[in-house]
């Protein structure tokens with residue numbers, strides 16, 4: 108098989124977008140750009156091994172994740188350190204990484220980027236030595252919101268908003284010990300984010316000074332926020348200046364260990380990983396080649 112071929116991984120269950128035309132749009136666009144391609148549809152069972160088998164079989168130039176952040180994460184795990192490029196057709200509920208990289212949700216437009224864009228070395232956050240995160244992972248408020256969202260059985264942005272308000276009602280803080288390279292401290296927080304990127308798919312910017320290529324990540328600590336201050340913090344997040352809030356502390360580092368004083372639900376790129384007492388965070392600089400719009404080539 109030609110080295111220039113493209114392997115498309117389609118998650119039929121992600122998001123709410125109608126995917127009935129997807130395969131024919133892929134076919135006509137690959138025809139237009141004169142590229143060979145093949146499609147693998149995920150099943151929800153052993154997809155990591157099956158995608159790995161497909162990559163071994165076809166040795167593609169790029170593997171294109173057609174789904175949400177979970178699908179992107181699945182493909183990224185297979186491609187880590189291989190040099191094979193990762194493309195994204197955002198078809199999830201939130202599409203956090205795609206929106207970070209300004210990859211549009213329109214299928215034709217995101218496909219154009221696969222062939223007209225550029226692959227850039229991108230950092231990968233490693234969590235507890237077994238998971239990777241390209242986007243944002245956290246313990247606390249957001250993980251509980253994702254749990255509420257999944258348990259609701261609904262999909263899409265509206266259901267996300269509903270879960271956000273449900274979780275807001277029950278929000279609570281707990282204690283953590285944060286160990287960084289040079290210091291260790293205890294903090295009371297409603298949420299601690301392990302951030303490779305800057306903003307959630309909803310558009311809330313929680314880590315304004317992020318770079319996905321600097322070999323560093325940020326620990327973003329959301330301290331207990333009185334209800335009266337929530338609106339102003341929400342505005343700050345949309346205007347990208349949460350770092351000036353007295354309720355948010357941000358630490359840039361390349362290694363961290365978080366000890367949770369009570370069991371905490373961990374979420375990684377939108378996928379729940381169960382309760383943890385400890386989160387060890389490391390980074391692999393430039394470990395994955397992500398295809399993004401040309402204007403991101405200097406990001």
Ligand SMILES: Nc1ncnc2c1ncn2[C@@H]1O[C@H](COP(=O)(O)OP(=O)(O)OP(=O)(O)O)[C@@H](O)[C@H]1O
Pocket residue numbers: 118119120121122123149150151152174175176177178179198199200201202203262376377378
């Ligand atoms: N054929 C399938 N049937 C059921 N579940 C599947 C199937 N294929 C993949 N999955 C599941 O889909 C989940 C990943 O979904 P993904 O994150 O891509 O979409 P999303 O949750 O809608 O989007 P986002 O994470 O952006 O909000 C994984 O848990 C995976 O196991």
